[in-house]
Amino acid sequence: MSENYELPLLKVNGIHVYYGAIHAIKGISLEVYEGEIVTLIGANGAGKSTTLNTIAGLLKPRQGTIAFAGMPVDGTAASKMVYKGMSLCPEGRRIFQNMTVKENLEMGAFSRPKEELGASMERVFDLFPRLKEREKQIAGTLSGGEQQMLAMGRALMSKPRLMMLDEPSMGLAPILVEQIFDIIREMNQAGTTILLVEQNAQMALSIANRAYVMETGRISMEGDANDLMHDDNVRKAYLGN
Amino acid sequence: MSFLELLINGLRLGSIYAIIALGYTMVYGIAKMLNFAHGDIIMVGAYIAFCGIQNWGIPPVPSIMLAMLVCTVLGVAIEGLAYRPLRQATSLAVLITAIGMSYLLQNTALMIWGANTKSFPTTFINNSSISVGELTIPSATLITIAVNIVIMVSLTLFTSKTKTGKAMRCVSEDRGAAELMGINVNRTISLTFAIGSALAAIAGVLMCSTIPSLAPTTGSMPGIKAFTAAVVGGIGSIPGAMLGGILLGVVEIFGNYYISTDLGDAIVFAVLIIVLLVKPAGLLGKPMREKV
Numbered sequence: 421m422s423e424n425y426e427l428p429l430l431k432v433n434g435i436h437v438y439y440g441a442i443h444a445i446k447g448i449s450l451e452v453y454e455g456e457i458v459t460l461i462g463a464n465g466a467g468k469s470t471t472l473n474t475i476a477g478l479l480k481p482r483q484g485t486i487a488f489a490g491m492p493v494d495g496t497a498a499s500k501m502v503y504k505g506m507s508l509c510p511e512g513r514r515i516f517q518n519m520t521v522k523e524n525l526e527m528g529a530f531s532r533p534k535e536e537l538g539a540s541m542e543r544v545f546d547l548f549p550r551l552k553e554r555e556k557q558i559a560g561t562l563s564g565g566e567q568q569m570l571a572m573g574r575a576l577m578s579k580p581r582l583m584m585l586d587e588p589s590m591g592l593a594p595i596l597v598e599q600i601f602d603i604i605r606e607m608n609q610a611g612t613t614i615l616l617v618e619q620n621a622q623m624a625l626s627i628a629n630r631a632y633v634m635e636t637g638r639i640s641m642e643g644d645a646n647d648l649m650h651d652d653n654v655r656k657a658y659l660g661n
Numbered sequence: 662m663s664f665l666e667l668l669i670n671g672l673r674l675g676s677i678y679a680i681i682a683l684g685y686t687m688v689y690g691i692a693k694m695l696n697f698a699h700g701d702i703i704m705v706g707a708y709i710a711f712c713g714i715q716n717w718g719i720p721p722v723p724s725i726m727l728a729m730l731v732c733t734v735l736g737v738a739i740e741g742l743a744y745r746p747l748r749q750a751t752s753l754a755v756l757i758t759a760i761g762m763s764y765l766l767q768n769t770a771l772m773i774w775g776a777n778t779k780s781f782p783t784t785f786i787n788n789s790s791i792s793v794g795e796l797t798i799p800s801a802t803l804i805t806i807a808v809n810i811v812i813m814v815s816l817t818l819f820t821s822k823t824k825t826g827k828a829m830r831c832v833s834e835d836r837g838a839a840e841l842m843g844i845n846v847n848r849t850i851s852l853t854f855a856i857g858s859a860l861a862a863i864a865g866v867l868m869c870s871t872i873p874s875l876a877p878t879t880g881s882m883p884g885i886k887a888f889t890a891a892v893v894g895g896i897g898s899i900p901g902a903m904l905g906g907i908l909l910g911v912v913e914i915f916g917n918y919y920i921s922t923d924l925g926d927a928i929v930f931a932v933l934i935i936v937l938l939v940k941p942a943g944l945l946g947k948p949m950r951e952k953v
Contacts, residue, residue, distance in 0.1 A: 476841065477840075478837060478840065478841075497840070497845075498837075498840040498841055499839075499840045499841075499842075499844055499845050499846065500843075501841075502841065502842065502843040503843055507839050507841070510837070510838060510841060514835050514837065514838040514841075515838075516831055516834045516835065516838065517834065518781065518830070518947075519827070519831075519832060519834070521832060523827060526824075526827065527827060527828070527831050527839075527842050527844075528842060530842040530843045530844055531823070531842070531843035534824075574842075575841075578842075578843065603848070654931050
């Protein structure tokens with residue numbers, strides 16, 4: 421983006437990722453600037469989640485570089501990434517089912533000093549009042565929507581500069597999807613940069629500043645989210661009209 | 662022997678099984694592997710305590726602490742050298758490595774301490790006894806049961822109240838998600854082996870104070886029985902290990918007395934089979950939940 425002279429918060433440069441012999445990601449480059457909402461859309465199996473997992477350090481790129489806040493982070497263990505200010509809310513939520521809501525949130529703040537815990541918890545409860553009501557409940561007994569809120573709240577507890585969300589709308593009723601997207605926008609307005617992976621392209625493009633379209637391990641299109649929403653090819657392939 | 666005396670003896674043996682079972686269950690819960698060398702750590706712990714008291718002139722309590730220290734280092738070293746490189750390998754490879762490690766420890770003990778059975782000094786645990794009416798309870802029994810209770814309570818508090826303990830539960834539930842929280846999974850697994858091995862040393866001393874014969878194979882049968890206890894209680898569950906251990910100890914003592922001494926072990930394993938037929942996840946185990 422030529423109008424951005426500042427350094428991107430996240431810069432992914434030509435990464436290749438393999439699952440054994442399968443070449444899943446074939447040279448992806450993308451950038452996320454501080455304060456943006458960037459979305460990565462595409463069909464099932466395009467490699468969106470793989471890209472996020474690689475950025476988060478769960479997978480190692482065989483080629484290419486990843487820089488976060490100007491520092492190279494490729495090859496850094498996932499458990500160190502959160503200390504650098506990056507947080508992933510993973511696909512399928514992956515909350516700790518046998519722990520209480522409160523314990524889940526506490527674990528989200530594992531990387532932070534103890535003194536912050538109370539204030540961070542309040543911040544999450546402000547965004548998700550429902551979690552406050554269910555504080556002492558075992559997470560596995562929450563409804564799907566509540567579990568998604570918990571997963572997002574947990575990811576927020578580490579006070580990330582960049583929050584990556586993998587399919588937050590998956591399996592949720594349309595009314596809940598809207599609620600979740602409202603909260604993503606709110607988190608962004610509160611200062612968190614967002615990288616969002618979604619199959620619900622319509623919703624994702626409606627809240628994003630910029631978007632990348634992925635197809636079988638490559639980026640096929642990129643640009644302003646609003647432009648992409650009105651692009652004929654994108655409409656046909658991902659928006660269903 | 663009266664029924665009550667048998668029950669108390671069963672609780673003593675069961676407490677020892679429970680402490681060993683904890684090591685199995687914690688390692689399984691967190692590293693998702695069966696550490697079949699765990700029984701042999703017990704044996705190493707007992708030998709160190711034995712040498713401390715008998716050969717090196719160290720008082721009993723520091724000897725036991727030395728045994729705990731040696732076992733902790735040994736457990737962490739085994740995990741780091743033998744199991745960690747196999748973190749991505751199939752569970753069968755890890756299982757075979759654990760069995761190999763078990764033989765390695767037994768044969769190393771054979772080289773160092775010889776094949777002769779050593780008579781473990783039992784007098785160091787105060788040889789007195791307490792009489793309650795008709796009943797005489799050796800203080801060693803009371804100590805064993807008390808140690809078991811203290812361990813259970815502290816472990817429960819540790820995993821439910823401390824940050825490190827909660828991190829352990831996270832790793833046990835979802836290793837990948839735990840990493841995303843910033844939890845160092847390798848360090849957590851090491852810590853689990855450290856705790857399990859230190860407990861094994863305690864169990865070794867308590868066991869040899871009950872049955873005072875010590876040989877390189879001393880740890881294997883109690884190890885297998887404690888593993889059975891962990892499975893009966895529901896592997897991965899700390900209260901399950903406690904329940905399974907006590908149950909097995911009591912069943913073994915009653916079986917030996919009322920049915921047949923020769924069948925004692927068979928009865929223990931029959932209990933395993935029955936429990937698994939009725940409740941495949943163990944008494945307190947959670948059935949595998951389908952991920953939604």
